[in-house]
Amino acid sequence: MVGSVLLERMMEEKDFDGSFEATFFTTSNVGGQGPNVGQSSPPLVDAFSIADLSAMDVVVSCQGGDYTNEVHPKLRQSGWKGYWIDAASALRMKDDAIIVLDPVNRAMIDKGLQDGIRDYVGGNCTVSLMLMALAGLFEKGWVEWMTSMTYQAASGAGAKNMRELVLQMEKLGAVDPALKNDRANILDLDRAITKVYQEDSFPKENFGAPLAGALIPWIDKAMENGQTKEEWKGIAETNKILGTSQTIPIDGQCVRIGAMRCHSQAITIKLKQDVPMDQIEAAIASHNQWVRVIPNTKESTVAELSPAVVNGKLIVPVGRLRKMTLGPEYLTCFTVGDQLLWGAAEPVRRMLKIVLC
Numbered sequence: 001m002v003g004s005v006l007l008e009r010m011m012e013e014k015d016f017d018g019s020f021e022a023t024f025f026t027t028s029n030v031g032g033q034g035p036n037v038g039q040s041s042p043p044l045v046d047a048f049s050i051a052d053l054s055a056m057d058v059v060v061s062c063q064g065g066d067y068t069n070e071v072h073p074k075l076r077q078s079g080w081k082g083y084w085i086d087a088a089s090a091l092r093m094k095d096d097a098i099i100v101l102d103p104v105n106r107a108m109i110d111k112g113l114q115d116g117i118r119d120y121v122g123g124n125c126t127v128s129l130m131l132m133a134l135a136g137l138f139e140k141g142w143v144e145w146m147t148s149m150t151y152q153a154a155s156g157a158g159a160k161n162m163r164e165l166v167l168q169m170e171k172l173g174a175v176d177p178a179l180k181n182d183r184a185n186i187l188d189l190d191r192a193i194t195k196v197y198q199e200d201s202f203p204k205e206n207f208g209a210p211l212a213g214a215l216i217p218w219i220d221k222a223m224e225n226g227q228t229k230e231e232w233k234g235i236a237e238t239n240k241i242l243g244t245s246q247t248i249p250i251d252g253q254c255v256r257i258g259a260m261r262c263h264s265q266a267i268t269i270k271l272k273q274d275v276p277m278d279q280i281e282a283a284i285a286s287h288n289q290w291v292r293v294i295p296n297t298k299e300s301t302v303a304e305l306s307p308a309v310v311n312g313k314l315i316v317p318v319g320r321l322r323k324m325t326l327g328p329e330y331l332t333c334f335t336v337g338d339q340l341l342w343g344a345a346e347p348v349r350r351m352l353k354i355v356l357c
């Protein structure tokens with residue numbers, strides 16, 4: 001799915017402009033027809049063939065961590081010196097890999113290229129989306145610590161999960177139409193929905209639980225300290241991308257909700273000092289061309305700060321910005337971003353462009 005979004009974005013941006021020759025690899029359809037990207041399209045090549053991969057100057061993979069873990073070490077052991085660019089977590093925290101989010105850490109990427117770093121990895125989606133929204137505050141050095149409570153879309157779990165979410169919605173929508181009538185007793189409708197959740201045929205093979213009309217407050221594996229791995233990535237990857245000399249504490253709870261492909265986050269920031277709101281908004285808004293500061297009004301929030309609006313777009317709105325009643329150094333905000341674009345494919349696409357320049 002990330003690969004499809006990456007290809008769509010590359011076509012939109014006319015990246016296949018003839019300045020490089022693309023070879024398409026596959027793990028399942030060797031010899032099949034490659035995608036039509038406006039270049040000649042030779043048959044798909046075996047993605048496990050180290051000989052074929054090592055003929056490339058740059059390998060871009062959207063296959064996920066298992067593929068990277070299997071192929072990357074063999075490719076490097078074969079003496080391959082090309083650039084490896086992927087979006088999997090397998091290499092992210094290695095010392096000789098850079099997590100790429102160029103609107104935030106372009107200087108680190110440029111230094112890495114100069115220093116001969118060869119592995120460039122897209123970050124965790126919640127981390128990348130949070131930084132696209134709030135890097136202006138980190139850049140000013142104002143953040144003492146942060147918590148992020150996430151509302152993560154089905155797409156983060158994969159294509160099968162997106163389908164399962166819609167199947168779950170269909171099951172809920174298929175209760176007796178008489179119960180949905182305005183004059184019917186609402187508690188009868190509620191009881192019917194609860195009963196659907198308990199049916200053996202309720203589709204939950206992928207999520208392991210109902211998500212439609214519900215939520216799942218657990219994402220990824222358990223860590224030893226009670227965090228989930230998704231929650232641990234918040235502190236580990238953010239600090240690595242920012243290249244902080246002193247770790248900025250970040251923690252929170254990561255929750256799967258029934259959105260299709262936009263992750264949202266409610267954030268609390270402890271500022272190092274009482275920074276006025278106009279300066280905060282200016283720092284956020286001026287950081288990059290995709291972030292949007294949304295006025296803290298009901299009309300603007302409902303109209304502009306929702307997965308339904310941001311789906312499929314590169315903009316990263318940040319709203320509900322205000323000082324908390326806890327004190328003038330406590331800032332809260334809410335942000336939404338497309339998990340498949342800035343959360344996955346876009347940093348990888350842009351890294352490829354940087355390497356090709």
Ligand code: HSE
Nearest residue numbers: 124125152156157219
């Ligand atoms: N781990 C994320 C999620 C997606 O499950 O939503 C990948 O960054």
